[in-house]
Amino acid sequence: MEFWQKLLAIDRRIIFIFVAFAIIVPLFIIAPPGFLKKIDVSLPVQSLYDYVENLPPGSKIMIAFDYDPPTTPELQPMAVSFLKHCFTKDLKVIMLGLWPQGPVQAQFAMEREILVDEKIKAKNLQYGIDYVNLGFQAGNEFVILRMGTDIAAAFPVDYFGTRTKEIPLMKDVKNFDNIRLVYNISAGYPGTYEWVIFAGDRFGVKIAGGNTAVQYPHNSPYVQTGQLVGLLGGMAGAAGYEKVSGYLGKATKYMLSQAVSHAMVIFFIILGNLAYFITRGRKV
């Protein structure tokens, strides 16, 4: 009995050590092929992939990077695999952010993952012709509303200070009518919810989302109603998109770590409950 009572009062630093091992050790282990095969491609992930896959070359896609460094491990792989898919399909990509650090995340993805990829290099992507980064604009959902009538009015200059109207890619882009899909990667407000309401419902543009695992349940009803073309949720969603698109990246690599850490948390929950029921009614 004393053992269980001690277990109930265990120092949280011991739990921290176990969790640290559960997260770190799998990062250095190569996941068995069977494990990778079991990565799930959910229906919302598949439908987003199918939608992009069926777009004609030259179609314009908008990606809203509405997140910052804390959620990078979950969300950046969603951006990278999606960008790779778009460029492989010869789609034109317009990137922007309603979060101050969002456009930096976009640059980060382009410079460190996309432009150094051998397959993408062969495409010889040109800034301003194949892709553009419009930077950040303050105003949250009101920026989306403004883009519905005039994107250049909402984003007068790009990330590097070039006037939007002078960028070749943006010359025939007036508003959402010229965009085939808005893919919003978000970690909170403003995010997918705002894009659905103010861009999708209001202006009729197709919306897809990539959310943190915490935020996913909030937006998943919009998949059922058809207001979202597809939705990626957390690391599992990112790994699913990597699997279906064939660009195995960090999300796939991190899945083993996530699986082991989930198992560790469940182990502690069961252990805690076991100790609770055994010692129930006794003073600890």
Added chain:
Amino acid sequence: MRREIPILIAIVVGFVYVIQFFVPHAPFDKFQNWGNDWIQIIAGFAIILGVLNLLKVSLEKVYKKSKGWGYAVIIIIGFLIMTGAGLFFSGGKNYQNPGTPFYYIFFNIYFPLNATMFAILAFFVASASYRAFRARNKEATLLLLAAIFLMLGRTPLGDYLSAGLPTGWQLKNISDWIMDFPQTAGQRAIMIGIALGIISTSLRVITGLERTFVGGE
């Protein structure tokens, strides 16, 4: 007048936005565009105001040696370094370009520090789950089981553990069912409730009945 003018602005702007939603033609569409442009300008100034306010509060904290003033010193130093690097040491390039000191600091210091702060959450969640996630009653047990099914079902581990079970009982399918039905139903109820609340509050604001946003009763 300090109360009446803001209330009047809220009423006029509220009506303009409602009307332009149902009549998206001139002159109402122009009113909306003007409104959006104004909001973007005000939001830009709000950011500057926020930054300056943070600096003021931090300086006061250091001056008065209030509790935790050491952290305020770090804020001020960080603010000065980032601002200085961006404004004065970019070598004529845009401060966000690769190779600038701002870029270097952002990606090599700010980025990992920020990510680390969020990553710490995993440890606290594990510790809190151990202490607080108890099957004390029926509701808590349901929550506990749903959490376990979801945590297992969202990773390939769930597939391994339940591979021998009938399809409907596999952890992945159970977690999908939880997400698609009880979770979505609950989420919809919350969203509809919030939407009704927003509509009623908005109507009160634009008809002038709700005045608490300007302070007072």
